Amino acid sequence: MTSQQQGTAEDSEPGRHGLARHVAAVQKLRRDFQALPQGAPVRLAKPTSNLFRFREPSSAPALDVSAFDGVISIDPVERLADVGGMTTYEDLVAATLPHGLMPNVVPQLRTITLGGAVTGMGIEASSFRSGLPHEAVQEMEILTGSGEIVTATRDNAHADLFRGFPNSYGTLGYALRLRIELEPVGPYVHLRHLRFSDNREAMEALDRICADAEYEGARVDFVDGVSFGPDELYLTVARFTDSAPWTSDYTGQDIYYRSIPRLAGRGPGDYLTTHDYLWRWDTDWFWCSRAFGAQNPVVRALWPRALKRSDVYRRLVAWDRSTDFSRLLNLYRGRPQQEPLIQDVEVEVERGAEFLDFFHDEIGMSPVWMCPLRLREPRRGTHQGPVWPLYPLQEDRLYVNFGFWGLVDMLPGQRRAHHNRRVEEEVDRLGGHKSLYSDSFYGQDEFWELYNGAAYGELKNTYDPHGRLLDLYAKCVGNR
Numbered sequence: 049m050t051s052q053q054q055g056t057a058e059d060s061e062p063g064r065h066g067l068a069r070h071v072a073a074v075q076k077l078r079r080d081f082q083a084l085p086q087g088a089p090v091r092l093a094k095p096t097s098n099l100f101r102f103r104e105p106s107s108a109p110a111l112d113v114s115a116f117d118g119v120i121s122i123d124p125v126e127r128l129a130d131v132g133g134m135t136t137y138e139d140l141v142a143a144t145l146p147h148g149l150m151p152n153v154v155p156q157l158r159t160i161t162l163g164g165a166v167t168g169m170g171i172e173a174s175s176f177r178s179g180l181p182h183e184a185v186q187e188m189e190i191l192t193g194s195g196e197i198v199t200a201t202r203d204n205a206h207a208d209l210f211r212g213f214p215n216s217y218g219t220l221g222y223a224l225r226l227r228i229e230l231e232p233v234g235p236y237v238h239l240r241h242l243r244f245s246d247n248r249e250a251m252e253a254l255d256r257i258c259a260d261a262e263y264e265g266a267r268v269d270f271v272d273g274v275s276f277g278p279d280e281l282y283l284t285v286a287r288f289t290d291s292a293p294w295t296s297d298y299t300g301q302d303i304y305y306r307s308i309p310r311l312a313g314r315g316p317g318d319y320l321t322t323h324d325y326l327w328r329w330d331t332d333w334f335w336c337s338r339a340f341g342a343q344n345p346v347v348r349a350l351w352p353r354a355l356k357r358s359d360v361y362r363r364l365v366a367w368d369r370s371t372d373f374s375r376l377l378n379l380y381r382g383r384p385q386q387e388p389l390i391q392d393v394e395v396e397v398e399r400g401a402e403f404l405d406f407f408h409d410e411i412g413m414s415p416v417w418m419c420p421l422r423l424r425e426p427r428r429g430t431h432q433g434p435v436w437p438l439y440p441l442q443e444d445r446l447y448v449n450f451g452f453w454g455l456v457d458m459l460p461g462q463r464r465a466h467h468n469r470r471v472e473e474e475v476d477r478l479g480g481h482k483s484l485y486s487d488s489f490y491g492q493d494e495f496w497e498l499y500n501g502a503a504y505g506e507l508k509n510t511y512d513p514h515g516r517l518l519d520l521y522a523k524c525v526g527n528r
């Protein structure tokens with residue numbers, strides 16, 4: 049925890065210093081925006097990113113938003129926090145856990161920012177009961193494309209922006225401050241790994257567990273899973289507990305995802321501290337660290353513990369993309385060229401087995417992460433249409449997020465981005481959705497049909513009438 053966070057968490061007047069700092073930062077940002085050349089595109093100067101849409105560096109002036117990276121205040125009684133939009137979940141969790149609290153949904157990677165998870169699409173193993181990160185937001189302070197700073201809630205004059213902000217990826221504005229709900233946690237998490245040998249059996253079990261929020265009479269607080277192949281799938285059910293006979297450590301030599309098959313169905317399962325559970329996937333970036341040799345026992349022993357982190361691996365990927373090192377190495381060795389396939393998709397649980405059948409038959413990449421989610425918030429009052437219009441999931445439906453991240457061999461004669469396009473086509477056939485944090489290849493008409501172009505157009509005309517920010521298609525498909 050930083051000294052800034054300690055001050056806001058423990059000060060006798062909670063939030064006083066953090067709020068003053070935030071107000072000053074807002075005033076400076078407004079001046080910086082006004083100083084930009086008239087009509088110039090607006091971009092942010094950000095030190096980190098969890099997007100996988102790599103673009104050429106821009107020479108356009110960028111707004112410095114580094115001052116919006118702190119926890120402003122925590123109210124442990126009301127279980128609320130006011131947080132700067134550029135605050136990473138690593139820092140947010142460090143500030144809330146001492147109060148016995150956490151955000152309702154904590155995305156898997158430490159350097160995902162709260163604003164990024166809300167304007168994008170965050171998810172984790174609590175999403176079957178708590179929905180997505182934006183559903184825990186009560187209030188957003190947003191810098192719009194027109195340079196205004198507005199406060200949006202579910203029921204004020206900017207309720208349309210509040211609901212349209214998720215999945216807008218910074219094309220309507222940037223979140224400067226968010227007020228979010230928190231939930232109580234226990235000190236430890238008890239995990240049980242359940243093995244399945246059939247896709248349909250696994251999806252049916254996932255549906256039952258999420259509907260009941262329990263397994264074999266015990267409460268379930270978290271659910272996710274891993275498919276290692278068409279006949280080897282695991283669901284992990286986990287719950288908070290006040291005590292633990294031991295705790296595992298997957299930040300050193302042991303690797304979390306490899307523990308799943310080893311511990312499935314054996315004895316009492318596994319135990320982690322709540323802190324280590326929340327970041328269990330970050331140490332090895334799920335399983336992607338193997339591409340850098342970090343799972344080789346010799347390399348792993350030499351790799352500093354502090355550098356076993358997703359942001360370190362992502363920087364290595366960015367370097368590889370910028371230098372073309374992997375492609376040139378494959379060419380030199382006479383190996384097939386490879387296509388990056390880094391995607392998260394959602395399909396309804398009833399179609400989950402179909403998607404896995406397709407994926408194992410046509411793509412062949414493993415493992416695949418599986419995470420159930422259900423919208424927490426129904427439509428209210430006279431509100432019509434999808435609850436969150438730019439990512440129109442249905443109410444009262446359980447979806448499964450499938451995440452897969454790696455490289456797939458290309459065959460001679462395959463079209464550009466063959467595997468990515470096949471995934472898009474299959475997800476569309478199954479009535480699902482794809483997150484937009486990575487490469488997309490949709491045509492414009494198809495894209496706007498999938499992501500509610502009519503609703504987006506109205507929001508864009510209202511909050512960025514002069515087009516100072518890129519539109520969603522240009523940013524997410526055009527990769528500008």
